[in-house]
Amino acid sequence: MATWQPSRAGAPWRGPAAVAVQDRMFRALAVLRFVVLANTVVVFAVRHDELVRPALGVAVLAVLAGWTVVGSLVMRRARRRTAPVLGLDLALGAAALLLTPVVKGPDFALSLPGYWVMTPLLAWAVCLRWSGGLLAGVVLAACDLAVRPEITQTNVGNVFLLLIGGPIVGYLCGSLQQMAARRDAAERAAAAAEERARLARAVHDGVLQVLALVQRRGPELGGDGVELGRLAGEQEGSLRALIARQDALVPPRRTGAAPLGAAPLDAATVDLTVPLGARVDTRPPVASLVGTGGAVEVPVGVADELVAAVGACLDNVARHVGEDAAAWVLLEDTGAAVVVTVRDAGPGIAPGRLDEAATQGRLGVSGSVRGRLADLGGSAELTTGPGGTVWQLTWPRR
Incomplete structure (x- = not known):
């Protein structure tokens, strides 16, 4: 009853x-x-x-x-x-x-x-x-x-x-x-919005990057490659617009809120140097990894997110500076925090360009870098100018 x-x-x-x-x-x-x-x-x-x-x-x-x-x-x-x-x-x-x-x-x-x-x-x-x-x-x-x-x-x-x-x-x-x-x-809506943001980052790091590559390389193939590049560009634009609309639905993180993506410290751990080195060595640009000389143990989930954020930084270098551009990745473990610094020697980012990219659905900075670190309870600080761009990604140990 x-x-x-x-x-x-x-x-x-x-x-x-x-x-x-x-x-x-x-x-x-x-x-x-x-x-x-x-x-x-x-x-x-x-x-x-x-x-x-x-x-x-x-x-x-x-x-x-x-x-x-x-x-x-x-x-x-x-x-x-x-x-x-x-x-x-x-x-x-x-x-x-x-x-x-x-x-x-x-x-x-x-x-x-x-x-x-x-x-x-x-x-x-x-x-x-x-x-x-x-x-x-x-x-x-x-x-x-x-x-x-x-x-x-x-x-x-x-x-x-x-x-x-x-x-x-x-x-x-x-x-x-x-x-x-x-x-x-509200908690269900926030969880759904956070999940949409994570899916958007995954789409950006995978599908959108491939579509952008096809768009750039297609005309070099001639013939059907030109049409293939054009279609890839159209689909990339449509998908970015969809992601931008979904990203607008994500509520701002509450001050003091617990990081949704942070893994507990007693979870399974991995030496961050290993997956970070694999990412640096397998895809352009030409990057060098400078580690601590020892193992940097972090939870597996944290390692995945940090490596993905570094990958997004390097993808931006390959796309906007060039695949042959030089980049450096510095890994530090201060005990209280793990700090990964990504630096290139490119022309820097023009003022207002990041805000414009975010409105166009380009999540390389707003989602794949800053969004990932925010979900881990960390921070992503950007320094840019004519001498190059420096990202400092910090994950505080709790």
């Missing part, structure tokens, strides 16, 4: 995050049930000599105690918080109030259930928010006033607390559920 909820379509409290909030509240309510039950039993025992029908009072308290145990177990699961269960919870509280003059006589001061009546009130407020809390408060207040031989200022104060406490708790519960649902949706 489904959980009894308002019929409002698209209500944010129907999602898993909202149900989790409600579950936590009912766990706290289960503890409260036993606390107020103990208080009711103690008051009953202390003032038993004032009772007109003590046997009936004991029976009523036994029912409340039994329901406290059974109700707490039943309502632990969201699917069991149905209309009959909540209705029975409220009915027991109201019946205990109505039986108070029968058990204690007409001149009673404290009601038979005492503070126990607050538990069905809170259950209705948590399940049905402010409207449920108000309805339960009205029922309990009406029962309490109906058995009073004389309405005093204390009675009015108790009724006031019932009528205002239920809606307030219900409103706060609804607000918490909405915030939890929105946070859950």
Whole structure:
């Protein structure tokens, strides 16, 4: 049987995050049930000599105690918080109030259930928010006033607390559920956006680079090569435009947010010198690797991202400076961080060119370099000028 909820379509409290909030509240309510039950039993025992029908009072308290145990177990699961269960919870509280003059006589001061009546009130407020809390408060207040031989200022104060406490708790519960649902949706959207960014980097480092190479080399083949280069250029432009539109959907990283792509330090590690040397030796431009003279152990995932970022830097050198251009890669391990420096002797990057490239969907800098280091919790600093371009990629050890 489904959980009894308002019929409002698209209500944010129907999602898993909202149900989790409600579950936590009912766990706290289960503890409260036993606390107020103990208080009711103690008051009953202390003032038993004032009772007109003590046997009936004991029976009523036994029912409340039994329901406290059974109700707490039943309502632990969201699917069991149905209309009959909540209705029975409220009915027991109201019946205990109505039986108070029968058990204690007409001149009673404290009601038979005492503070126990607050538990069905809170259950209705948590399940049905402010409207449920108000309805339960009205029922309990009406029962309490109906058995009073004389309405005093204390009675009015108790009724006031019932009528205002239920809606307030219900409103706060609804607000918490909405915030939890929105946070859950925002986290899913951020995760999807981050995944799109990672896929965009993979496309850039693979498909787009190949298309750009075909576009450059196609005309050199003559004949069909010219047409092949033209088609490759068109597809490259279309794919870059698509990536640019998707990249615009990626939300900015929150200040202090945990790096999404960082691997734990106790994960499988690899000597960064090995994959970095393989990348430097297998593809243009002509690059030299200067290492530390020893192993630089980093998590495998971190090594993959650092090597890919260095590869993107070298691809930019090959494309914009030339495949025969010289480049240098320096690997340092300071203990607190791993620093990889990529330098070339080209003409440098013109002012505003990186921003223009990002709007065109060219992710060599914004995605493949800076994006990767940001996901690792590191940084990518660029220094460029007529004497060449220097990238300093820093991954801090945590």
